[in-house]
Amino acid sequence: MRTLLRRLLGIAAEQPAPPPLPAGPNYKAAWDAAATTGAEDSILTGASADFFEFAGQKDAAIVRRFLHGGETVLNIGCGVGRVERYLAPDVRELWAVDVSGEMIRRARQRLAGLANVHLREVGNREFLSALEQERFDLVFSFLVLQHLEKEDAYLYLRDAFRVLKPGGLLVTQFPNLLSESYTRAFIGGAAVADRSPGRMRASTEAEVRHTLETCGFDVDELWLGGHDDPEAEIYVAARKPPTPG
Numbered sequence: 001m002r003t004l005l006r007r008l009l010g011i012a013a014e015q016p017a018p019p020p021l022p023a024g025p026n027y028k029a030a031w032d033a034a035a036t037t038g039a040e041d042s043i044l045t046g047a048s049a050d051f052f053e054f055a056g057q058k059d060a061a062i063v064r065r066f067l068h069g070g071e072t073v074l075n076i077g078c079g080v081g082r083v084e085r086y087l088a089p090d091v092r093e094l095w096a097v098d099v100s101g102e103m104i105r106r107a108r109q110r111l112a113g114l115a116n117v118h119l120r121e122v123g124n125r126e127f128l129s130a131l132e133q134e135r136f137d138l139v140f141s142f143l144v145l146q147h148l149e150k151e152d153a154y155l156y157l158r159d160a161f162r163v164l165k166p167g168g169l170l171v172t173q174f175p176n177l178l179s180e181s182y183t184r185a186f187i188g189g190a191a192v193a194d195r196s197p198g199r200m201r202a203s204t205e206a207e208v209r210h211t212l213e214t215c216g217f218d219v220d221e222l223w224l225g226g227h228d229d230p231e232a233e234i235y236v237a238a239r240k241p242p243t244p245g
Contacts, residue, residue, distance in 0.1 A: 025197030077144025
């Protein structure tokens with residue numbers, strides 16, 4: 001009856017609703033499971049407890065090099081708070097997000113007493129949509145973007161650009177595909193049929209530069225480093241251009 005009435009009145013037929021966007025990989029389930037079975041090992045595979053803490057201190061020192069005092073900082077993918085413990089004393093506010101509620105729960109325990117640390121669980125493909133525009137002086141992310149589909153890593157980077165203040169800095173890291181260790185890992189992973197949503201994806205320097213520039217960033221610094229292999233990781237500091245004038 002409704003369709004006939006619309007036809008008699010000369011109203012165009014209703015268009016079907018567009019299909020919902022695909023849910024994408026279930027990162028949340030993968031990292032909740034990893035956190036339950038071995039959070040520290042899933043974050044830094046094979047690391048001893050001492051090396052896990054050493055690596056957290058070292059990554060905090062990388063971020064600290066770009067601080068001048070009084071910044072509001074965001075970490076994308078905080079895990080159990082590996083870096084936050086060592087960086088919190090050097091910033092005004094430290095916000096941290098993670099897709100895994102179990103990781104966030106453990107981070108709250110690890111970081112209890114650090115009043116300037118704010119932890120938030122985000123949805124599977126929520127990215128940074130709940131965070132306000134131009135909120136942060138610096139955004140960083142280590143050992144996280146490599147575990148996302150490259151399209152989703154791009155969406156996180158694009159959101160990082162949005163939440164940074166003009167002139168703000170992104171400090172992040174990508175596995176170097178051209179290094180010996182990650183080339184071996186790529187070849188070995190190619191034979192795995194049932195690949196995890198959280199598997200590692202490596203990149204090249206040219207790809208990292210291009211992706212960041214596509215998001216609007218200017219690359220300030222790019223260097224190779226790593227906790228074990230000095231050429232395994234691509235580190236980059238990229239700036240959101242300041243407001244003209």
